[in-house]
Amino acid sequence: MSELIRVEHLVKIYYLGEVQVPALKGMGLTIQSGEFIAIMGASGSGKSTFMNIIGCLDRPTQGNYFFESANISGLSRDELARIRNKKIGFVFQSFNLLSRTSALENVELPLFYNGSSSQARRQRAMEALTEVGLNGREHHLPSQLSGGQQQRVAIARALVNRPSLILADEPTGNLDTRTSLEIIDIFQKLNQESRITIILVTHESDIATYASRHVVFRDGKVIQDSPSPPRQAAQDLAQMPTIIEETSP
Amino acid sequence: MNFPMTLRIAFKALSRNKMRSGLTMLGIIIGVGAVIAMIAIGSGAKARIQEQIASMGSNLLIILSGSATSGGVRHGSGSIPTLTIEDAKAIASECSAVKYAAPVLRGITQVVFGNQNWSTVTYGTTPEALLIRDWPVTRGRSLTQADVDGAMKVCLLGQTVADNLFGEMDPVGQIVRIKKFPFTVTGVLSTKGQTTWGQDQDDVVYVPLTTGQRLLFGKQFPGMVGSISVQATGPDTLKLAEEQISQLLRQRHRLRANQDNDFFVRNLTEAFSTAEESAKVMSILLGAIASISLLVGGIGIMNIMLVSVTERTREIGIRMAVGARGRDILYQFLIEALVLSLTGGIIGLLLGVGASQLISYSFKWPTLISPQSLLLSFSFAGGVGIFFGFYPARKAAQLDPIEALRYE
Numbered sequence: 001m002s003e004l005i006r007v008e009h010l011v012k013i014y015y016l017g018e019v020q021v022p023a024l025k026g027m028g029l030t031i032q033s034g035e036f037i038a039i040m041g042a043s044g045s046g047k048s049t050f051m052n053i054i055g056c057l058d059r060p061t062q063g064n065y066f067f068e069s070a071n072i073s074g075l076s077r078d079e080l081a082r083i084r085n086k087k088i089g090f091v092f093q094s095f096n097l098l099s100r101t102s103a104l105e106n107v108e109l110p111l112f113y114n115g116s117s118s119q120a121r122r123q124r125a126m127e128a129l130t131e132v133g134l135n136g137r138e139h140h141l142p143s144q145l146s147g148g149q150q151q152r153v154a155i156a157r158a159l160v161n162r163p164s165l166i167l168a169d170e171p172t173g174n175l176d177t178r179t180s181l182e183i184i185d186i187f188q189k190l191n192q193e194s195r196i197t198i199i200l201v202t203h204e205s206d207i208a209t210y211a212s213r214h215v216v217f218r219d220g221k222v223i224q225d226s227p228s229p230p231r232q233a234a235q236d237l238a239q240m241p242t243i244i245e246e247t248s249p
Numbered sequence: 250m251n252f253p254m255t256l257r258i259a260f261k262a263l264s265r266n267k268m269r270s271g272l273t274m275l276g277i278i279i280g281v282g283a284v285i286a287m288i289a290i291g292s293g294a295k296a297r298i299q300e301q302i303a304s305m306g307s308n309l310l311i312i313l314s315g316s317a318t319s320g321g322v323r324h325g326s327g328s329i330p331t332l333t334i335e336d337a338k339a340i341a342s343e344c345s346a347v348k349y350a351a352p353v354l355r356g357i358t359q360v361v362f363g364n365q366n367w368s369t370v371t372y373g374t375t376p377e378a379l380l381i382r383d384w385p386v387t388r389g390r391s392l393t394q395a396d397v398d399g400a401m402k403v404c405l406l407g408q409t410v411a412d413n414l415f416g417e418m419d420p421v422g423q424i425v426r427i428k429k430f431p432f433t434v435t436g437v438l439s440t441k442g443q444t445t446w447g448q449d450q451d452d453v454v455y456v457p458l459t460t461g462q463r464l465l466f467g468k469q470f471p472g473m474v475g476s477i478s479v480q481a482t483g484p485d486t487l488k489l490a491e492e493q494i495s496q497l498l499r500q501r502h503r504l505r506a507n508q509d510n511d512f513f514v515r516n517l518t519e520a521f522s523t524a525e526e527s528a529k530v531m532s533i534l535l536g537a538i539a540s541i542s543l544l545v546g547g548i549g550i551m552n553i554m555l556v557s558v559t560e561r562t563r564e565i566g567i568r569m570a571v572g573a574r575g576r577d578i579l580y581q582f583l584i585e586a587l588v589l590s591l592t593g594g595i596i597g598l599l600l601g602v603g604a605s606q607l608i609s610y611s612f613k614w615p616t617l618i619s620p621q622s623l624l625l626s627f628s629f630a631g632g633v634g635i636f637f638g639f640y641p642a643r644k645a646a647q648l649d650p651i652e653a654l655r656y657e
Contacts, residue, residue, distance in 0.1 A: 057570065057650045078574045085572020096567050096654065100265065110571040112254060157571065 003069065004033040004164060004197050005054060010063035012049050012220075023049040025220035026063065031199070033164065036191045036230065038208035039201045041217030047201055048169070050217065054199065055088055055167045056080040068164065085113050089158025093170035095150045097142040097157075103129065104138035107156045114161070128156035132186055148179035155186055159196075166190065168200045172207055178240060184210045185233035259585040262557070270589060273553045276546025277593030277630050278600060283539035284626040285601025285618065290608060291532020292622070293615035298528050302521040304441045304450060306382035308348075308487055309518055310479040312340075312494060315511030330473035331511040334458070336501060337477045341377075343497055346490035348482045351378035352458060352474040354466045360406075360454055361426040362414040369410050371427065371454045373461020374478075379405075379438075381480040389421035389436030392457060396435075400459035404432040407453035408440045430464045432456065487516060540629065546593070547633035554586050554641035565645050566653025579646035586638020587631060594630030598623060 012024040024046045031037060041047045052058035053065060056072070059080070065073045072083065089110075090096075097106045107125040116124070129138055132152040142150050151171060158166050168187065172180035188210060190196045202208055209231050216224035263270040314331045337352035344350075354373035359366055372378070376392045385391065386405065396403050404427065411420045420434045441450040456465065458474075481490040491514050498512055558565070565578055602623075605616040 052651050055570075057654075078576075081569065081572050081574040084570060090570050092654070096563070096570070098564055098567060109568065113568075113572040113574070113577055118254070161572075 002033045003030060005031040006066040008064045011061045012053065013061045023220055027221050029222060031197065033197055034195045035213055036198045036211045037213045037215055038211035039199060039215050039217065040203060040208055045217040046220040047217040051167055051169060051201055055090060056083045085110055086161055087164050089163040089166040091154050091158050091166060091168040091171045093173040095154045097150055097153055099142055102139050102141060103134065103153045106153055107160050109157060110161050124160055128160040131159060132156045147175050148182060151175065151183050165197045168198065170201055180207065181233050181237050185237060188233050255581055255584050258581060259588045262585055263588060269553060273549050273589055274593035276549040277590050278597040280543025280546040281594050281597025281626045281630050282600035282604055283542050284536055285598060285622055286604040286608065287535035287539040288532060288622040289605035289616035289618045290614060291528065291535050292617040292619060295525060295528040295532060296617045297615050298521060298525045301444060302518065305517055306480065307518060308481040308484055309381060310481060310490060311515045311517060312477040312479060313513045313515065314475055315513065330475060331502060332474050332477055333472050334474060336498060339497060339501060340477065340479060340494055344490060344493040346481050346486035346493055347479055349377040349381050349480045351375045351381060351478045353378060353476045353478055354458065354461045355475050356466045358427050358465060360410060360414060362423065365414045367410055367413045369452050369454055371456060371465060373456050373458045373466060375458050378478050381478050385439055386436035387439045388419065391436055392455060396457040397459050400463055401457055402430060402432045402460055403435045405436050405438055405455040406434055407438050407451040409449055409451040410454055411437045428465055487518060491516060543629060543633055547637040550586055550589055550634060551637035551641060554582060554638055558582065558641050558645040562648065562653045562656040565648050566650050566656065569650035570654060575646040579642045582642035582645050583635065583638050587634045590630045590634025594627045598627055
């Protein structure tokens with residue numbers, strides 16, 4: 001396994017007028033390529049700030065961030081946008097799909113910002129939708145899809161540029177137990193079959209049990225970092241009572 | 250980020266709020282339409298004045314006989330013939346700024362053909378007078394120097410006179426009687442239309458100067474003429490010609506330094522240039538007023554784009570998260586503003602052309618739509634779109650992706 005992410009002495013201070021609010025207080029963490037990490041912590045513990053920096057949406061006040069061995073803490077907004085586009089996929093709690101835009105076009109969105117041809121876009125987006133089990137739904141609007149399906153579209157969008165990292169911020173927060181498991185199952189498959197590194201932020205400890213490493217934040221620092229044998233979502237799903245497959249309205 | 254895709258997104262975003270986009274566009278539509286219609290009206294007026302200047306003859310000076318004074322009473326211009334045919338010849342040969350000078354006799358006469366008669370203005374002059382006025386014949390031949398030298402009984406008819414006496418018949422070669430003298434019609438002058446003050450320029454008969462002198466205008470003042478038409482060598486030499494003529498005539502008429510001129514020099518082109526200038530000013534003024542509505546339309550675009558950016562903050566956040574750079578977002582909103590303004594521009598263009606046609610049709614007001622005015626107002630609309638779209642677009646581009654994603 002090679003090193004994917006290394007952060008050193010990471011400090012992030014927010015300035016609210018005169019008041020300085022430190023969100024990260026010199027934390028460090030190394031993540032190997034192919035890991036499935038659950039990040040936990042109370043709100044205000046700094047995990048969101050950490051995720052924003054890891055996701056290249058924000059820049060640290062101090063410290064270094066190495067992504068694939070390159071120091072990217074000093075990059076410009078445009079260079080960060082390029083890394084987000086090529087290397088990182090985001091999955092959010094509230095799905096964050098473009099409404100009134102078909103599933104297919106939502107998935108195509110990242111490709112649209114790296115100059116892919118329209119044929120390549122279409123083909124790659126269809127592949128990604130198939131990968132999350134949504135073929136046949138590509139022309140549905142988000143409002144015509146269930147929560148689980150919407151989150152699958154979001155995962156397909158995260159996948160479409162074949163990133164090395166997927167950042168999932170409470171991806172099951174708005175979903176019921178079974179759908180949550182299905183989503184986690186997709187993440188596990190992507191992690192195990194496609195060797196995509198997954199960082200999952202959650203405050204549900206039972207969701208965290210599907211990850212192979214648990215990192216706990218408190219007050220802007222990592223207070224616990226331990227490996228744990230992951231449960232397999234596929235097995236748990238098989239043991240659940242079968243219900244009628246959800247249908248779109 | 251490719252252009253056709255961005256364009257598609259822009260159209261899609263705008264068609265989501267058809268009512269809003271339509272109303273926003275209305276500002277630009279009215280603006281562009283007004284600019285085009287106003288410029289058309291202004292240029293129409295200008296073109297009409299230019300046409301009249303051209304019909305008067307260019308760089309034209311008219312020298313009129315002076316005022317007679319008897320016992321302190323001045324009798325007004327032309328009350329005493331002071332100008333002579335020799336004056337005209339001297340002006341033509343001695344004033345360097347003068348191209349042509351033609352002595353002109355003028356009188357109202359009755360022209361008779363068969364059982365038809367018509368009273369009209371008759372000019373006795375030299376062929377130069379027609380050159381000065383740039384007035385060719387449509388049928389037959391014009392006056393020649395030989396006609397003048399031989400005092401031939403020939404005449405040229407204006408179109409109005411020809412119509413009234415001959416109707417459909419060809420007057421060339423026919424004999425008309427003017428003051429009982431038979432004149433052969435050698436030609437019919439081309440149509441000049443009305444002057445600015447509504448006088449029919451075609452209601453006229455031209456005869457050779459010498460013939461007019463002998464037969465038509467009496468022998469009270471032999472060798473005298475009522476006026477001399479002069480054409481300067483160019484628009485720049487008009488003033489010079491005026492000075493040279495005054496100087497020459499004062500000298501020829503032996504006027505002492507303390508005596509008033511016994512003639513008047515009238516500069517007709519100058520008067521018309523003033524009219525043309527004011528038409529131009531009117532055109533610019535109308536266009537400027539109309540542009541203000543275009544500007545207001547631009548502010549409407551800015552307003553709506555700002556609302557749109559706020560409404561779509563989350564969308565902007567999503568786009569940024571998946572890799573859109575600031576400039577991608579900037580282009581997207583800028584193109585949206587541009588689509589609004591250019592679509593409005595095209596509709597406004599059609600509306601403006603239609604309005605001008607309607608104005609010229611229903612008010613009989615001449616309008617002139619030049620391609621330049623169309624291009625100008627259309628590109629002005631585009632400029633307004635870019636100018637007023639830039640601030641909202643830049644605001645969108647500078648959003649913080651984290652904040653934007655969290656926006657509810």
